Amino acid sequence: MTTPETKRDEDAVRRYVESLGLVLSQIGMQRMAARVFAALMTTDEGQLTASDLAAQLSVSPAAVSGAVRYLEQVGLVTKVREPGERRDHYRLYDDLWYATFLKRDRFLLMWRDAAEEGIGALGADTPAGKRLAEMQDFLSFALKEITGLYDRWHAERQKGK
Numbered sequence: 039m040t041t042p043e044t045k046r047d048e049d050a051v052r053r054y055v056e057s058l059g060l061v062l063s064q065i066g067m068q069r070m071a072a073r074v075f076a077a078l079m080t081t082d083e084g085q086l087t088a089s090d091l092a093a094q095l096s097v098s099p100a101a102v103s104g105a106v107r108y109l110e111q112v113g114l115v116t117k118v119r120e121p122g123e124r125r126d127h128y129r130l131y132d133d134l135w136y137a138t139f140l141k142r143d144r145f146l147l148m149w150r151d152a153a154e155e156g157i158g159a160l161g162a163d164t165p166a167g168k169r170l171a172e173m174q175d176f177l178s179f180a181l182k183e184i185t186g187l188y189d190r191w192h193a194e195r196q197k198g199k
Contacts, residue, residue, distance in 0.1 A: 055080055070105040075114055078130050085129035143184055150177035
């Protein structure tokens, strides 16, 4: 939480939320989802209600609803309900980067397996089959390397604690 000693320049924070949202949308995230994610990243609590997000971003609750649905699907946020409250809160995962990339790991598996199926359908000796085989080989390599990356990340985090 922000305390009097750590008072923030709220105008600077709003500008940064829009800047981060723009960067995220430029690398492929849906624009409203990028803004919602940026808003969540910049709140000390790491969670906000849909109405809080709508007010902060000056958008409709429907826009927030679509954005958080997308962010939930891609594994960046989760919906939680605080005890005694009727409103949902949208919260960043505690180990956000690990959880997000772990989900991507499953996507890579599905993509690799789809390539394998395509090789069988097209024939391994055809030009299209060879392209799919190269894709499958790369995805298999990436999956193997990601496991080591996760392990090194957790070791690095433990050193810092």
